Amino acid sequence: MCMNKDFNYKELVKKYYTELGIGEWKRLVKDPYHRLEFDTTMYFLKRYLPKMGLILDAGGGPGRYTIELAKLGYDVVLLDLTPKLLEIAKRQIRRAGVKHRVKQILEGSIDDLSMFSDEMFDAVLCLGGALSHILSKASRERAISEIIRVAKREAPIFVSVIGRLAVLISELVNFPQEIEIEDVFRRVRDTGDYYGGYGFAPCHFYLPEELEKSFRGKGVEILEIVGLEGLATLHRKELNRLHKKYPKAWRIWWETHLRTCTHPGAIGISEHILIICKKL
Numbered sequence: 001m002c003m004n005k006d007f008n009y010k011e012l013v014k015k016y017y018t019e020l021g022i023g024e025w026k027r028l029v030k031d032p033y034h035r036l037e038f039d040t041t042m043y044f045l046k047r048y049l050p051k052m053g054l055i056l057d058a059g060g061g062p063g064r065y066t067i068e069l070a071k072l073g074y075d076v077v078l079l080d081l082t083p084k085l086l087e088i089a090k091r092q093i094r095r096a097g098v099k100h101r102v103k104q105i106l107e108g109s110i111d112d113l114s115m116f117s118d119e120m121f122d123a124v125l126c127l128g129g130a131l132s133h134i135l136s137k138a139s140r141e142r143a144i145s146e147i148i149r150v151a152k153r154e155a156p157i158f159v160s161v162i163g164r165l166a167v168l169i170s171e172l173v174n175f176p177q178e179i180e181i182e183d184v185f186r187r188v189r190d191t192g193d194y195y196g197g198y199g200f201a202p203c204h205f206y207l208p209e210e211l212e213k214s215f216r217g218k219g220v221e222i223l224e225i226v227g228l229e230g231l232a233t234l235h236r237k238e239l240n241r242l243h244k245k246y247p248k249a250w251r252i253w254w255e256t257h258l259r260t261c262t263h264p265g266a267i268g269i270s271e272h273i274l275i276i277c278k279k280l
């Protein structure tokens with residue numbers, strides 16, 4: 001498969017998440033390993049969000065963060081590419097009793113936020129790799145500009161993407177035979193681009209320095225970069241065992257995770273990398 005002008009990667013992304021459906025709603029809470037992404041993101045959201053205000057959850061899918069933030073008293077606008085996930089979000093928002101806090105649920109793409117005026121939001125989120133699912137570099141740049149444009153001055157911006165080195169390690173650990181699909185493996189290794197077709201939606205996998213560079217000089221101050229799985233990356237079985245059998249060790253690991261997740265080594269290997277900026 002190659003990337004030519006007829007290659008409609010957004011349709012493939014939509015198809016992937018439509019088929020995943022409720023699986024995407026469960027993803028962040030399916031076990032302690034997956035909760036690391038959610039809990040670490042929430043930890044940093046709580047550190048940098050203003051006390052109240054209107055938040056845009058762009059690429060928010062089935063609405064895990066929308067609902068959690070609505071429960072904390074924020075007003076939220078949820079936008080996503082995949083209508084099926086927005087249907088699930090509507091149900092879960094009703095179920096959670098936070099419908100009054102969710103001001104709009106919109107179908108759209110993060111590279112065109114023209115439905116929102118400049119400086120409309122007190123914080124903007126784009127979490128869990130929505131930005132990674134934009135394959136064209138120019139469109140990713142546009143998405144970043146849009147996310148920054150709709151944030152108020154001083155507002156925090158949180159964007160998490162999928163890390164490239166973790167994908168390479170995952171091939172070694174989980175899918176060694178896929179390394180033999182040389183052109184795909186080498187393209188991911190050398191450019192970060194994956195065109196789909198082997199069990200995941202088209203994606204651009206980021207190196208941390210690439211993520212940082214893409215926000216530099218854009219009218220924001222970079223506050224932190226965080227490896228959301230950190231040192232536990234791709235140690236799912238071991239982390240889940242720690243949680244199940246060793247509660248004291250688990251607490252000490254969480255403390256260790258928070259102390260190390262901003263270390264360049266931990267950021268580099270993480271499956272998800274979060275950048276936190278403040279609009280100037």
Ligand SMILES: C[S@@+](CC[C@H](N)C(=O)[O-])C[C@H]1O[C@@H](n2cnc3c(N)ncnc32)[C@H](O)[C@@H]1O
Pocket residue numbers: 013014017024028058059060061062063064065079080081082085108109110111126127128129130131133134
């Ligand atoms: C792994 S899910 C993350 C959902 C949510 N942000 C979270 O962290 O739980 C990736 C989401 O990105 C959405 N997405 C992919 N490309 C997008 C685009 N161009 N614009 C908006 N959403 C997009 C998908 O529909 C999906 O909901």
